[in-house]
Amino acid sequence: MDQTKVKDLVNEALALNESLYLVDLVISANNKIQITVDGDNGVPLSECIRISRSVDNNFDREEEDFSLEVSTPDISHPLKLKRQYVKNINRILKVKLDEEEIEGTLVDADIDKIVLSWKAREPKPIGKGKVTVQKTVTIAYKDIKEAKVKIVF
Incomplete structure (x- = not known):
């Protein structure tokens, strides 16, 4: 899985809502994509779904199998940005x-x-x-x- 392509797709999706920003992007060896986004006023579930679809629709699961998770930072994680x-x-x-x-x-x-x-x-x-x-x-x-x-x- 190409991390640069995934990051570009996430940034394109985030550009549609300037209050959102990428906190973390991790792609594991078994192609599990974990995207963490935050927002100046929080992140509604609908935005997580929109970002997920934006990334998912640009990859073919027949060519490369992957799992995708878009979430917000939880309280147990330290501030990064x-x-x-x-x-x-x-x-x-x-x-x-x-x-x-x-x-x-x-x-x-x-x-x-x-x-x-x-x-x-x-x-x-x-x-x-x-x-x-x-x-x-x-x-x-x-x-x-x-x-x-x-x-x-």
């Missing part, structure tokens, strides 16, 4: 760096970095007890080892 960070502004992220893990609300994401914010309890500067303070950190994408959206119930 900068566009996914923008989509998840105001959600809680768990971000792994080299030496530490930070959990906070994603308040901003641009082309170079993200900004997380969270509340923490710290000792009072004077006297006994603790006080709640607002913490903010800016993290460059290149420093992020893994970032996942945390679901709070």
Whole structure:
């Protein structure tokens, strides 16, 4: 199975809806094609079906047998693209760096970095007890080892 041809067909299908974008494309040795797409406003099932048909209709199963799966990223997978960070502004992220893990609300994401914010309890500067303070950190994408959206119930 030609990965370049599959990717071109997926990109043609995605061009019809600019809010959608390709997150991942994997073709296994036994010709199982797994396409993961995401969207700025989510991905309706009808779009997954449309993309699947767009790819499927351009290959002949008599010549080469394959299976095809078009899906959206699930919550257990880390964010891969900068566009996914923008989509998840105001959600809680768990971000792994080299030496530490930070959990906070994603308040901003641009082309170079993200900004997380969270509340923490710290000792009072004077006297006994603790006080709640607002913490903010800016993290460059290149420093992020893994970032996942945390679901709070």
